[in-house]
Amino acid sequence: MGNFKGHALPGSFFLLFGLWWSVKYPLKYLCRKKKNTSLLGSKAGFQRLEFTEGIFKAAFALIGMIAEQFVPDGPHLKLYNYEKKQWDHLMNWQHMTMYLFYGISGLVDIVAHSTNVLPVAMDRMVLSLAVFVEGFLLHYHIHERAMLDLHVHQLLLVAIFGAAICIFLETFFRGIIVLEMLRTSLCILQGSWFWQIGFVLYPPSGSPEWNQMDHNNMMFLTMCYCWHYAFAILIMGLHTSLVNWVIRSKMKQAPTMEIGLLKMTERDQESEDEI
Amino acid sequence: MGNFKGHALPGSFFLLFGLWWSVKYPLKYLCRKKKNTSLLGSKAGFQRLEFTEGIFKAAFALIGMIAEQFVPDGPHLKLYNYEKKQWDHLMNWQHMTMYLFYGISGLVDIVAHSTNVLPVAMDRMVLSLAVFVEGFLLHYHIHERAMLDLHVHQLLLVAIFGAAICIFLETFFRGIIVLEMLRTSLCILQGSWFWQIGFVLYPPSGSPEWNQMDHNNMMFLTMCYCWHYAFAILIMGLHTSLVNWVIRSKMKQAPTMEIGLLKMTERDQESEDEI
Amino acid sequence: MGNFKGHALPGSFFLLFGLWWSVKYPLKYLCRKKKNTSLLGSKAGFQRLEFTEGIFKAAFALIGMIAEQFVPDGPHLKLYNYEKKQWDHLMNWQHMTMYLFYGISGLVDIVAHSTNVLPVAMDRMVLSLAVFVEGFLLHYHIHERAMLDLHVHQLLLVAIFGAAICIFLETFFRGIIVLEMLRTSLCILQGSWFWQIGFVLYPPSGSPEWNQMDHNNMMFLTMCYCWHYAFAILIMGLHTSLVNWVIRSKMKQAPTMEIGLLKMTERDQESEDEI
């Protein structure tokens, strides 16, 4: 859907996931570090969480696929127009394919975290493939666009392929907080940039159109992209401090264990440093 | 051989190997996980399997080389035409070179898994080289083709170079199921895409030609490529469930050991999670 | 600031850091190897050092940001010129964004090495991002320049992206001396090349202008870039020998422990070799 909503929908999905991850991963890291199991319970509880995430991912993908097919000007499952002898609504079909792979990723998450047929690492591998396919299709379907349109989508590709590489690395280095945070930041960036693209290409009624051929606009948007990223880092910083503050105040309410734990934490830190 | 058969032959080889791997690797993974040695016996038995695979690979490569040389319009080992003062049938010679490297890879498999002169990791390294050489030659010999012809071969290159990188990683991270499955999926993709290329460039008599210059055809084929991949994932999912079902029913017939094994399996799962 | 000072300022920052690192890392390596703790004290002392580095990094970034904004011909925080209906001083704003990310990297260093909220590896990850963002912005803002101008900046990009990859690897392989030295060399190279760019594009008054279109100039500067790198390696070699000599003479003053230590060193060497 080449319109504002077609960019706002995936943008919102990515933002939701990104913001949730920016709370989840610091929480997991700090709980593990402080040996606090009251908030993010046992390993089993965490596996349930991943399972639920998979369901949400699959649901979002399904919503996206249905939206792309059955919007008023959508293809309604028709792929080939036999009268005009040409393909019909290829744009929507391509977007649907992108959602399809996120759907597959959601299903693999569900299977990998509820049965033991698939290895756990498979969830990251398939997510990495889904992100790669998104980038791959996007790369080919922004051919022959106007300069500014092309540019904002190319910037998006940086976030997409960056995320694909990051998630691929996670297949091998699972549970490393720096990679998880990198993925989170790129996911927030992708989400907020989808919204930005929507505003640039389909400005809300009343505001002026962007000049597609002005080189200055390109330079401004490149910089703007970096500011989005700085903003994503800021949000993650805030969430991390918040989570840290919550865990600390929770631990103060159980002060008998605290002194012993703090010592262990320090030793932990040292040993991590060593590595 | 720039014709339908010239694409169907390698396509069939890749499909055969891909489908076989999509059974072999889940079987190996699940047997190891469930400590079941009845199906995929001992380590020695597995090494024999790799040895047999090497023989098949070398045989397929030999068939391919002979076919490229001795088809009616082939070079029949003649490389230079001294009358016309130009190279003769370079296309066939290039294809033969691709098969040649797969042949070398087969020979290395045979030596590495039957003697102990070569390290085992060498089989993956040489296979990676063979896949890379295939992509390398293909990259240079699709120069100056029509747009659609170029495009479908470029899509093929994505699968080829993806597989080369994946197999190169396997040299270092041997026996990791997610990489083996990735390789399998890319191998199936390559095989089915070779068939697709055959149908697009040399449509069976009766059906209409594809318009080489229509941008919509390009966009459709890009998407079609992703569907091929989704299909490859679907097949692998089916095979994995099938293998899982077979192993389970086999284990039910030997129920005395089951209870103890299930506990071990759970502990296994945990420890893998930890990593 | 498209002038000499605008290149000399970041060049000096990079040179300062590079030269400091070319002393710090050999010192750290040789002290650890010779079990000498008198010079680079305990682990806690080393953490204080990283903390101080973070403060300097943040301070340099702040200086850079202020300079870009408030030089006489700077934007003075004005981003959009409503009269001319165009963006104002985008160049300066882009440079400021580059400094901004180094500032974020400095802040993360400070937090990671003074509290235990962030994992230590986060400092390298964010530094890698900062370097990447520098390269990313530079890549887009050297569009449509004269040939020589473009070329010297492209050479700079090699050092920048090389450093970004190197630092990204350090996130996983922390404290490996060869990566630290590689980063150091690329940092010195970047610093000295910034100065070189300044001299090439804004030659000091009196000396002749460089012909922007002469292919020979391009070839000379490419080679010159390699010489800068050879020079960086030379400096690092000198600093390493100097540090080695200082540590040796310090150890001679405490000779009672020396004999035992030397034996341990040799064994150390062997075991490292093994790896």
Add this chain to the structure above:
Amino acid sequence: MGNFKGHALPGSFFLLFGLWWSVKYPLKYLCRKKKNTSLLGSKAGFQRLEFTEGIFKAAFALIGMIAEQFVPDGPHLKLYNYEKKQWDHLMNWQHMTMYLFYGISGLVDIVAHSTNVLPVAMDRMVLSLAVFVEGFLLHYHIHERAMLDLHVHQLLLVAIFGAAICIFLETFFRGIIVLEMLRTSLCILQGSWFWQIGFVLYPPSGSPEWNQMDHNNMMFLTMCYCWHYAFAILIMGLHTSLVNWVIRSKMKQAPTMEIGLLKMTERDQESEDEI
């Protein structure tokens, strides 16, 4: 030196090193595997070998540098022609710079394997840099050449950058035989391809010139490049079998230890397989 000798000289250096490595690494691998220390003695002996290699590398680099400077039509250390106001013999200076970095690599080898100031891994890192610099300079100085000339040098770049990546990986995964063999094969390929370039661009008197614009010549040379590589693999295979045969016959002469050793070998194989 844009002539036949200018390509034959580095080609010979690379071939010499490649052929020597194709004996050394199988020997090292098989000796270690069969616990045979009679041929490639102790670790100290091996370190002496690396030291000697460094001396040869530095010597070859020096020869190359002197040759580039003082051939009859060389620059004789003159860089700038003040009369014509242009750079003088930049080609030779660039080639000299390539040799310079190999010289640095040789020096680092010597220092790293004779003292313990530098970590051993540094030899690979600097060699990787030297190979990268060779490719980097070559990449920029083949601009604006005729099609075939450009093409044969681009093929060379594949071997060069492949080797640079391979050696960079060796910095982290030291002593892994598959990487060492890959490096060896790329080194032989580079050497023999340098000779091939010499014959293509400067055909010996009497034989016809190659048509620089014939697309068929390009396709043939691409394939020819792969044959060179297949040939390199063949040579390495032969050398490995030869080395294996020599070690076996040596061990037969000391039969009392053999039975026990063979058992150990088998267990070795198994444990390697496991990894």
